[in-house]
Amino acid sequence: MQFGCDPKSDSTNTLRGGTYIPTVLDTLREKTKVNAHEVVYEGFNGIYCVEAGGPSPGVGCAGRGIITAVQLFKQQNIFEELDLDVILYDVLGDVVCGGFAVPIREGIAQHVFTVSSADFMSIYASNNLFKGISGYSRSGGALLGGVIANSINQPYSKEIVDDFVKRTDTQVVEYIPRSVTVTQSELQGKTVIESAPGSAQADIYRSLAKKIAAHTESKVPTPLEISDLREWAGQWGKHLLELERSGSVAETLVKV
Amino acid sequence: MARINLDTAAVESREQRLGTVVYWDGNALELSEKSGYSKKGKCGSGCNLCEMKGPFTQPSVCSEQMVECQAGNIREAVLIQHAPIGCSASQTFYNTIYRIGLASRGHKVENLRISSTNLTERDMVFGGAEKLRLTIEDVWNHYHPKAIFIGSSCATGIIGDDIDSVTEEYTEKLGIPVVPLHCEGFRSKHWSTGFDQTQHGILRQIVKKPTKKQEDLVNVINLWGSDVFGPLLANLDLRVNYVVDLATVDDLASMSEAAATVAFCNTLGTYLSEGLEQAFGVPQIRAPQPYGIAGTDAWLRDLARVTHREHLVEDFIAREHARIAPEVEKLKKKLGGKQGFIATGSAYAHGLIEVLRELGIRVNGSVVFHHDPIYDSGDPSQDTLAHLVDNYGNVDDFVVSIRQPFQFFTTLRKHNPDFILIRHNGLAPLAARLGVPAAPLGDEHLAIGYNGLINLGNLILEIIERRRFCEDLSKHVTHQYSDWWSAQTDPGILAKHPELIWEGIDI
Numbered sequence: 119m120q121f122g123c124d125p126k127s128d129s130t131n132t133l134r135g136g137t138y139i140p141t142v143l144d145t146l147r148e149k150t151k152v153n154a155h156e157v158v159y160e161g162f163n164g165i166y167c168v169e170a171g172g173p174s175p176g177v178g179c180a181g182r183g184i185i186t187a188v189q190l191f192k193q194q195n196i197f198e199e200l201d202l203d204v205i206l207y208d209v210l211g212d213v214v215c216g217g218f219a220v221p222i223r224e225g226i227a228q229h230v231f232t233v234s235s236a237d238f239m240s241i242y243a244s245n246n247l248f249k250g251i252s253g254y255s256r257s258g259g260a261l262l263g264g265v266i267a268n269s270i271n272q273p274y275s276k277e278i279v280d281d282f283v284k285r286t287d288t289q290v291v292e293y294i295p296r297s298v299t300v301t302q303s304e305l306q307g308k309t310v311i312e313s314a315p316g317s318a319q320a321d322i323y324r325s326l327a328k329k330i331a332a333h334t335e336s337k338v339p340t341p342l343e344i345s346d347l348r349e350w351a352g353q354w355g356k357h358l359l360e361l362e363r364s365g366s367v368a369e370t371l372v373k374v
Numbered sequence: 375m376a377r378i379n380l381d382t383a384a385v386e387s388r389e390q391r392l393g394t395v396v397y398w399d400g401n402a403l404e405l406s407e408k409s410g411y412s413k414k415g416k417c418g419s420g421c422n423l424c425e426m427k428g429p430f431t432q433p434s435v436c437s438e439q440m441v442e443c444q445a446g447n448i449r450e451a452v453l454i455q456h457a458p459i460g461c462s463a464s465q466t467f468y469n470t471i472y473r474i475g476l477a478s479r480g481h482k483v484e485n486l487r488i489s490s491t492n493l494t495e496r497d498m499v500f501g502g503a504e505k506l507r508l509t510i511e512d513v514w515n516h517y518h519p520k521a522i523f524i525g526s527s528c529a530t531g532i533i534g535d536d537i538d539s540v541t542e543e544y545t546e547k548l549g550i551p552v553v554p555l556h557c558e559g560f561r562s563k564h565w566s567t568g569f570d571q572t573q574h575g576i577l578r579q580i581v582k583k584p585t586k587k588q589e590d591l592v593n594v595i596n597l598w599g600s601d602v603f604g605p606l607l608a609n610l611d612l613r614v615n616y617v618v619d620l621a622t623v624d625d626l627a628s629m630s631e632a633a634a635t636v637a638f639c640n641t642l643g644t645y646l647s648e649g650l651e652q653a654f655g656v657p658q659i660r661a662p663q664p665y666g667i668a669g670t671d672a673w674l675r676d677l678a679r680v681t682h683r684e685h686l687v688e689d690f691i692a693r694e695h696a697r698i699a700p701e702v703e704k705l706k707k708k709l710g711g712k713q714g715f716i717a718t719g720s721a722y723a724h725g726l727i728e729v730l731r732e733l734g735i736r737v738n739g740s741v742v743f744h745h746d747p748i749y750d751s752g753d754p755s756q757d758t759l760a761h762l763v764d765n766y767g768n769v770d771d772f773v774v775s776i777r778q779p780f781q782f783f784t785t786l787r788k789h790n791p792d793f794i795l796i797r798h799n800g801l802a803p804l805a806a807r808l809g810v811p812a813a814p815l816g817d818e819h820l821a822i823g824y825n826g827l828i829n830l831g832n833l834i835l836e837i838i839e840r841r842r843f844c845e846d847l848s849k850h851v852t853h854q855y856s857d858w859w860s861a862q863t864d865p866g867i868l869a870k871h872p873e874l875i876w877e878g879i880d881i
Contacts, residue, residue: 150387150389150390150563151389151390151393152390179532181532181533181534182531182532182534185531185534189382189384190390192379192381192382193379193382193384193385193386193390194379194386195377195379195381215533215534216501216533216534216535216536217532217533217534218534219534219536220534223536223538223539225381225382225538254536254539256539256543257536257538257539257540257542257543258539258542259539
């Protein structure tokens with residue numbers, strides 16, 4: 119099951135041919151008594167799709183929406199009833215309040231995998247997430263399985279993520295290059311596995327899936343303090359400048 | 375019926391579990407048929423029951439307050455309200471009730487032990503978990519309680535404070551149950567979800583796996599009522615374990631050892647009874663509630679069956695019938711033909727109407743504060759409304775309304791009864807101002823069992839003597855309602871014609 123925990127409600131979009139499914143919270147808004155089965159939809163390859171949903175941007179409380187949606191499923195024992203192999207909660211990288219932290223709390227998820235590129239803001243958000251995981255680990259929360267390094271097309275990108283996971287005592291589970299195959303698939307409303315199963319990108323996703331399926335031991339990360347993270351970023355900034363001067367890295371501009 | 379799910383800390387709301395409604399207008403037969411699980415042999419449930427929507431709601435209470443009056447009323451325990459201080463406004467009110475309850479049961483009279491984390495703006499922004507830890511440490515050092523309950527609030531529910539983790543941490547650290555109670559007021563439209571949440575927490579963390587059985591012990595789920603069940607059940611050689619209010623933590627822990635569970639009212643007891651049956655094998659009594667002669671007979675017979683006391687019950691019933699018959703006859707002569715009106719919680723109202731009708735009193739109207747189309751057992755034998763309708767006849771004007779004084783004003787004027795019985799006493803003065811004597815039933819056990827007929831009959835005789843006083847009062851008071859509203863005869867007109875609100879009518 120893929121359980122989208124984002125008010126945009128687009129997590130499962132590519133599993134359902136590009137269509138949006140009615141969300142848990144939309145359904146709750148219409149009636150007070152909801153059978154959770156009503157908001158479970160079957161998508162590509164028999165994957166159950168659920169979208170928590172949430173308010174329109176700028177109104178209400180999306181975090182409370184996540185709490186409400188997850189509680190409904192737990193109370194109705196849906197996960198047990200459907201006899202699922204894997205439940206994948208797709209959660210926002212910015213855990214901005216307690217509501218968005220619900221899936222990583224005790225009793226919900228077992229492992230957390232963080233998707234991060236080598237961009238500083240992405241690393242910064244990952245580091246913040248590690249702080250949350252570290253905090254909840256004291257009360258039985260889910261532990262960190264590792265980082266899924268995204269948009270890794272340059273050697274230096276890989277090195278930045280590698281250095282970050284080393285300093286925060288975790289690992290890279292898989293390196294995912296940026297690929298036009300992903301864009302093409304998304305525009306068709308499909309996953310890469312569905313639209314281009316024979317592509318190199320699909321092989322990488324299959325490799326990632328196998329690693330996650332075989333993963334058993336997660337750990338408590340050691341997030342960097344903000345000042346340390348800034349200092350670390352500064353050092354990488356200098357290093358990249360040196361690489362650029364030496365001609366090892368070239369800025370690629372695309373004319374549109 | 376669905377299994378009680380004790381794996382999650384937050385209970386499912388009443389409307390989600392039972393299809394509860396808080397506004398409906400019609401007659402009791404129609405409501406029973408539309409709720410209709412006993413009529414159809416299964417839960418038709420909430421399914422056919424269309425809830426009316428009113429344009430606004432006047433005062434109510436919320437789940438958090440029900441946690442306060444249950445978990446906050448357990449002896450040797452402490453309740454922490456993890457909330458801004460305003461949520462504690464009712465502590466003084468509940469303290470009065472608690473002290474009266476303790477005195478009436480012969481316990482040492484003491485004050486409530488409820489603390490608040492007093493959350494402020496800073497806690498809303500940065501999270502209140504540390505303040506909760508500090509408060510738990512404080513109450514532990516101050517009281518050394520046998521259990522600590524943590525009631526959440528709307529504020530902590532929205533910011534997503536991780537109360538469950540903190541309670542787990544302190545359960546381990548202090549070696550006592552520290553129980554999270556998710557009672558955010560916004561989670562349910564009816565306050566009774568707060569009863570369920572308290573009972574859910576007790577089932578999860580307080581009730582112990584039984585090491586022995588006490589074959590003469592009966593759990594009685596009630597509030598603060600006087601000791602009526604004790605003397606009644608002693609006739610069957612049974613002892614009572616009153617829960618949840620005024621019980622000790624040990625009383626609650628030993629509920630699993632009892633031979634049976636009963637409740638003074640299904641609205642209050644349905645969740646705990648079912649949970650004890652499912653999780654600990656303690657059977658619940660599935661007969662009608664013990665109100666009126668027929669109800670009490672059936673209830674005693676079922677209790678005797680479950681506790682293997684059939685050999686005692688028939689003699690007792692016969693003796694009691696003979697004992698109360700002369701007094702009941704006298705009451706019938708005095709009260710026969712009077713018109714009564716009931717405004718209480720749902721299942722309790724069903725029982726009270728039965729008692730009144732056995733006393734020969736006419737009851738053509740009633741307001742109940744919510745309606746559960748089904749109870750947690752799903753067993754038709756617990757369908758109190760169907761029992762009323764099938765055995766005592768219809769109630770022509772049966773309104774489900776969550777304490778709407780403006781509607782109550784119109785309803786009472788329409789019926790103009792000789793008296794009303796009322797459980798939530800905020801509405802009693804309104805009745806008096808309309809010239810109708812009212813009895814606020816502070817002791818919820820007053821109408822229980824055979825003595826209940828006599829108790830209630832005598833109470834009614836007492837209050838109808840105040841009729842003249844109330845009529846005089848009504849001539850000298852003014853009401854806040856407009857001439858337009860005062861001229862209305864249909865209390866539900868604004869729900870049926872909400873456009874009136876926008877046409878500038880003045881209520």
